[in-house]
Structures are given as structure tokens and as C-alpha cells.
Amino acid sequence: MSGALYVRDAREACASDGDAAPGQARSRDPDGGCRLAGDGTLPARSEVEARRTGYLVRGGPTKADVWTSSLDSGARVVVKDFSRKTWLVRQWGRVQISREARFLELLDGAGIAPRFAGRLGRYALAMEYVDGTPLYAHPGPGARPHLARLRVLLDDLQARGIVHNDLRGRENILLLAGGEGLVLLDWASAVRLPPGTLRHRALFGALKRVDDSAFLKWKDMLDPSTLTADERAAIQRFRRWRRLWPLNRKGVGWTRTGS
Numbered sequence: 001m002s003g004a005l006y007v008r009d010a011r012e013a014c015a016s017d018g019d020a021a022p023g024q025a026r027s028r029d030p031d032g033g034c035r036l037a038g039d040g041t042l043p044a045r046s047e048v049e050a051r052r053t054g055y056l057v058r059g060g061p062t063k064a065d066v067w068t069s070s071l072d073s074g075a076r077v078v079v080k081d082f083s084r085k086t087w088l089v090r091q092w093g094r095v096q097i098s099r100e101a102r103f104l105e106l107l108d109g110a111g112i113a114p115r116f117a118g119r120l121g122r123y124a125l126a127m128e129y130v131d132g133t134p135l136y137a138h139p140g141p142g143a144r145p146h147l148a149r150l151r152v153l154l155d156d157l158q159a160r161g162i163v164h165n166d167l168r169g170r171e172n173i174l175l176l177a178g179g180e181g182l183v184l185l186d187w188a189s190a191v192r193l194p195p196g197t198l199r200h201r202a203l204f205g206a207l208k209r210v211d212d213s214a215f216l217k218w219k220d221m222l223d224p225s226t227l228t229a230d231e232r233a234a235i236q237r238f239r240r241w242r243r244l245w246p247l248n249r250k251g252v253g254w255t256r257t258g259s
């Protein structure tokens with residue numbers, strides 16, 4: 001995670017009002033760039049798109065396209081983008097993008113999520129490109145420090161009243177290229193119940209179990225020898241429960257290869 005994400009030479013920034021989501025703060029910064037929500041400075045969508053370097057995911061009809069762009073500053077960003085989808089899917093995407101942008105902004109600089117670069121209109125957002133590999137590709141005893149790191153990240157999140165809610169997704173945790181440090185992706189399902197509030201007291205204990213149970217899944221997948229007897233029992237309980245779930249096509253729910 002570099003500090004060099006933000007753009008210094010944002011010539012076209014603020015050029016097109018169509019690039020601003022309604023109500024989104026935008027103002028000129030001293031470099032002439034357009035400071036969007038978050039503290040990133042991002043050129044206009046046209047420039048980011050002109051500098052597209054490739055696709056990470058070509059989303060199907062209902063999923064976001066995820067592409068990369070190398071900006072003038074040398075920063076590489078990832079754009080999550082619903083803008084080429086049908087009208088109906090764009091409305092769904094708009095909600096997803098708003099939710100994800102909110103959490104990326106909230107966690108910007110915390111070392112848990114990619115740095116937030118800004119919104120690109122209603123249907124897309126940009127974030128730091130994280131140079132890493134999916135954590136699931138690193139099983140074995142060597143994964144122990146990664147599991148310990150993941151627990152620290154989850155404790156940090158939970159202290160902020162945040163539940164990620166989609167950590168069972170195998171692709172949603174990246175191990176940084178140097179091998180030290182994890183970054184959690186895909187924040188559209190996250191929930192925040194601010195500590196100290198009534199709703200936090202009433203609901204957070206139950207909600208955080210979603211991430212805690214995903215953490216056990218990661219332990220089981222990467223290095224089952226790290227599981228305590230209690231954790232093994234919890235996994236068994238979860239498997240039994242999943243077998244009863246009528247929408248679970250595999251009937252077993254929990255596998256080594258996916259969620």
C-alpha cells in the first residue's frame with residue numbers, strides 16, 4: 001500500500017459535472033485537481049478511462065466490471081464500474097458503489113482496505129491497486145503469520161463497529177506482494193454499528209459472528225492445525241446448520257475450495 005496513490009497533475013479534473021455523484025463534495029485543490037469524496041485527487045473519468053491498462057474482471061450482466069488504469073502521476077488505480085450495465089443494474093450498482101465507497105473512505109489509511117481514490121460518477125469508484133495474490137493461494141504452516149494478521153485486522157474492524165460480511169469470498173483477501181500484510185477487498189456488504197450506540201449493543205455481538213466464522217474457515221482452509229477444539233466444534237456446528245439450509249446446493253456448505 002503506497003502513499004503515492006494520489007494524482008498531482010490532474011488536468012481534466014472537475015472538467016465534467018457529469019462525473020460528480022449528486023451531493024458529492026468537489027472542489028479545486030491547489031494542484032488544480034478535483035478533490036472528490038475522500039482525500040484522493042482523481043482526474044475526470046474520461047482521463048482515467050483513456051489510461052485503462054486492462055480488466056481484472058469483466059463482470060457479467062449484473063456484476064461490476066473491474067479494470068485498472070495507470071494515471072499520469074504513475075499511480076495505478078482499480079476502478080469498480082457499473083456504468084456500462086443496463087439501467088436496472090446500474091441502479092443496483094449505484095447502491096453497491098455508494099456502500100463500498102463509504103467503507104473505503106471510512107477505512108482510508110487504516111491499512112485494512114485499499115486506499116480510496118474517489119468516485120467516478122454515480123456508478124463507479126476508484127481505489128488503490130494492491131499488488132498482491134489471493135490469500136487462499138498460500139496454504140500450509142507458512143500461513144500462520146497471515147492468519148494472525150487477519151485476526152488483528154478483524155479485531156481492529158470490530159473495535160470500529162464494522163463487520164465486513166463477505167470474507168468467505170476466497171478472492172476477497174489479498175496477501176501483499178512482499179508477503180507481509182493483508183488487504184481486504186469488496187466492501188459493498190459491510191455494515192457499521194457505531195460503538196456506544198444502542199444498535200451496537202443490541203446487534204453487534206451477533207453480526208460480528210459472520211466475520212468470526214469466516215475467520216475459522218480461513219484457518220481450516222490454510223492450516224487446520226491452528227484450530228482449537230472449540231473452533232473445530234464450532235465448524236462442525238456450522239456445517240450441520242448449513243446442511244439444513246434449503247438454498248445450499250452442495251448440501252455441505254463448507255469446502256476447502258470455496259465458500
Ligand SMILES: Nc1ncnc2c1ncn2[C@@H]1O[C@H](COP(=O)(O)OP(=O)(O)OP(=O)(O)O)[C@@H](O)[C@H]1O
Pocket residue numbers: 056057059063064066078080114127128129130131169171172185186187
Ligand atoms: N484494489 C484492488 N487491487 C488489486 N486487485 C483488486 C482490487 N480490487 C479488486 N481486485 C481484484 O478484482 C477482483 C474483483 O473485485 P471485487 O471482489 O471487489 O469485485 P466484485 O464484483 O464484488 O466481485 P465478486 O462479487 O466476484 O467478489 C478481486 O477478487 C481481485 O482479484
Ligand SMILES: [Mg+2]
Pocket residue numbers: 169171172185186
Ligand atoms: Mg470479491
